[in-house]
Amino acid sequence: MTNRSPAVSVVIPARDAAGSLPRALDSVAHQTYGNIREIVVAAADETSAQAARGLALVVDNPDRTTSSGLNRAIAATTGEVVVRCDAQAVLPPNYVEVAVETLIRTGADNVGGMQVPVGETPWQMAIGAAMASPFGAGDARYRVGGEEGPVETVYLGVFRRQALERVGGFDEDFVRTQDYELNHRIIETGGIVWFQPAMKVEYRPRGSLRELARQYFEYGQAKRHLNRKHPGSLRWRQLAAPLLLVTLTTALIFSIWIPWLLVLPLAYGVGLILAGLKAAGSPLRIAAALATMHLSWGLGFLRSRA
Numbered sequence: 001m002t003n004r005s006p007a008v009s010v011v012i013p014a015r016d017a018a019g020s021l022p023r024a025l026d027s028v029a030h031q032t033y034g035n036i037r038e039i040v041v042a043a044a045d046e047t048s049a050q051a052a053r054g055l056a057l058v059v060d061n062p063d064r065t066t067s068s069g070l071n072r073a074i075a076a077t078t079g080e081v082v083v084r085c086d087a088q089a090v091l092p093p094n095y096v097e098v099a100v101e102t103l104i105r106t107g108a109d110n111v112g113g114m115q116v117p118v119g120e121t122p123w124q125m126a127i128g129a130a131m132a133s134p135f136g137a138g139d140a141r142y143r144v145g146g147e148e149g150p151v152e153t154v155y156l157g158v159f160r161r162q163a164l165e166r167v168g169g170f171d172e173d174f175v176r177t178q179d180y181e182l183n184h185r186i187i188e189t190g191g192i193v194w195f196q197p198a199m200k201v202e203y204r205p206r207g208s209l210r211e212l213a214r215q216y217f218e219y220g221q222a223k224r225h226l227n228r229k230h231p232g233s234l235r236w237r238q239l240a241a242p243l244l245l246v247t248l249t250t251a252l253i254f255s256i257w258i259p260w261l262l263v264l265p266l267a268y269g270v271g272l273i274l275a276g277l278k279a280a281g282s283p284l285r286i287a288a289a290l291a292t293m294h295l296s297w298g299l300g301f302l303r304s305r306a
Contacts, residue, residue, distance in 0.1 A: 009081070136294075
């Protein structure tokens with residue numbers, strides 16, 4: 001990329017997003033970068049399409065998945081750089097400017113930053129705190145922060161178009177973790193995925209434990225599917241949640257005959273409370289959100305058949 005101000009295209013997959021999409025589009029419209037060629041929204045429903053008309057080019061996404069929406073939106077763009085934005089995200093004004101500078105400086109194929117959960121209700125705030133906690137997110141730099149540098153994946157992503165074309169875009173077989181899967185292929189083909197902590201993006205967490213459980217169950221299923229399709233992508237930390245679920249279930253069952261096994265679920269409960277106390281917000285709500293994330297992810301991983 002020799003041009004210091006390459007043309008940029010912004011793509012947004014949108015489903016049931018009429019309430020949040022205008023804020024996302026407004027954050028794109030107020031970027032400090034001066035060469036944004038086009039904004040394309042891949043709408044999976046008519047209400048999202050209506051919210052985007054007049055503010056962006058709208059393409060249909062009849063498959064209604066994020067992967068297919070992203071591919072359809074990217075196909076309708078021409079920019080040398082492709083910026084992914086989600087309908088629930090709010091980009092800071094200098095987001096694209098920092099991303100392009102980082103792409104050029106590092107030679108990376110994809111640059112991304114931090115997901116910053118911002119809740120409006122008590123449960124949203126608690127779930128956001130759990131998602132940003134090392135006890136919930138592990139060592140994922142895009143959630144807990146860290147130094148700038150190469151990583152396995154990032155939040156959203158700002159891509160060189162040639163990198164997307166090299167790997168064939170998003171794999172539409174993945175309903176969740178399609179970003180991790182794409183980044184895995186970018187790295188496998190010799191590319192670099194770069195974490196830039198200066199790129200902080202607001203994100204609206206789920207508003208209830210039920211919604212959170214469904215989200216993380218699907219994450220677990222998708223990760224198992226990813227490990228089957230790309231065996232080299234497996235990391236030991238990804239086994240923590242399913243092993244935790246198996247350990248707790250086994251301990252509770254066999255505690256009927258071996259009472260001291262109850263120490264294991266009690267110790268886990270204490271760990272949840274301590275993690276909740278360290279985070280900002282209601283400790284009990286945060287502990288409940290952490291347990292929901294761990295156990296739902298683990299169950300999804302174990303029950304995945306895809």
